[in-house]
Amino acid sequence: MTAPTGIIEDLHARFSEIVLRDVEYPSVIPTTIEQVSELIHWCRERVWKVLPVGRGHSFSEQHHVPTGVLTVVSTGRRGMSEPSSRDLAIDVEAGVPAKTVAEVVEGAGFILERWPREYPGTVGGLFCGTRGSELRALVLGVQMVDGTGRVLRFGGRIRKDVSGFDAAGTLIGSRGTIGWLDRVCLRLRPGVSAPAERVSLPGSTAPAPFAGLSKRVARAYDPYDVFVKHER
Numbered sequence: 309m310t311a312p313t314g315i316i317e318d319l320h321a322r323f324s325e326i327v328l329r330d331v332e333y334p335s336v337i338p339t340t341i342e343q344v345s346e347l348i349h350w351c352r353e354r355v356w357k358v359l360p361v362g363r364g365h366s367f368s369e370q371h372h373v374p375t376g377v378l379t380v381v382s383t384g385r386r387g388m389s390e391p392s393s394r395d396l397a398i399d400v401e402a403g404v405p406a407k408t409v410a411e412v413v414e415g416a417g418f419i420l421e422r423w424p425r426e427y428p429g430t431v432g433g434l435f436c437g438t439r440g441s442e443l444r445a446l447v448l449g450v451q452m453v454d455g456t457g458r459v460l461r462f463g464g465r466i467r468k469d470v471s472g473f474d475a476a477g478t479l480i481g482s483r484g485t486i487g488w489l490d491r492v493c494l495r496l497r498p499g500v501s502a503p504a505e506r507v508s509l510p511g512s513t514a515p516a517p518f519a520g521l522s523k524r525v526a527r528a529y530d531p532y533d534v535f536v537k538h539e540r
């Protein structure tokens with residue numbers, strides 16, 4: 309089934325500069341966080357769903373995007389701060405390739421513990437993917453957009469910014485089901501880089517069942533059920 313033409317025309321009219329052409333499914337590549345927020349509002353108003361995607365490594369070749377789902381690709385969000393020796397932190401947007409982060413950080417003489425530096429996916433996919441929690445200790449803060457379109461910031465460069473509730477931890481490993489990860493602030497270690505741990509995984513990873521507590525957390529961040537929660 310294809311999406312009603314009126315909605316697709318509306319998408320092109322509203323977001324002409326970021327709509328991807330000649331792709332199988334309706335897809336956009338936002339370059340600002342405001343655009344992400346507008347896209348979520350647009351989906352909410354039309355009872356469409358949002359599927360955040362980085363480079364798509366965790367999706368199988370047979371993965372089918374149903375009608376009424378807008379694929380929001382993160383690779384337009386490619387900003388990165390300089391690694392800072394003052395607060396030992398770096399800000400990275402979700403669409404930056406993991407490899408690029410490794411090159412910049414190592415080039416400046418810092419270390420990101422356990423960073424999979426050869427992996428060709430994005431920072432958003434790395435942290436929101438099924439194994440994102442393995443890198444939790446690196447995250448000082450996150451900037452995200454929730455299912456109501458609000459821009460939220462948790463944590464930050466300074467340790468006392470860290471609040472009691474681990475909101476960043478909730479988003480990490482969430483597989484795009486509760487919000488859009490826009491930017492992370494990462495903890496650096498000074499020093500000469502040690503060889504990174506190499507982890508091999510199958511190309512496609514099976515998600516954990518979407519149930520229990522994760523369902524209740526999702527409801528808090530995404531009360532209108534805008535983000536796709538289907539199994540794949």
Ligand SMILES: Cc1cc2nc3c(=O)[nH]c(=O)nc-3n(C[C@H](O)[C@H](O)[C@H](O)COP(=O)(O)OP(=O)(O)OC[C@H]3O[C@@H](n4cnc5c(N)ncnc54)[C@H](O)[C@@H]3O)c2cc1C
Pocket residue numbers: 359360361362363364365366367382402422423424427428429430431432433434435436437438439440441442443482483484485487488489490507508509510511512
């Ligand atoms: C230490 C470590 C080592 C790893 N090594 C490997 C490896 O060797 N090989 C391998 O295949 N995988 C590996 N992974 C898994 C890795 O997390 C992902 O498979 C990969 O980074 C996906 O990148 P991608 O850009 O293709 O993301 P995608 O496949 O596009 O997305 C991954 C998931 O994150 C969600 N997502 C993506 N971007 C966003 C966003 N901006 N906001 C919210 N949700 C988002 C998607 O919906 C999807 O559920 C490793 C992970 C870790 C933590």
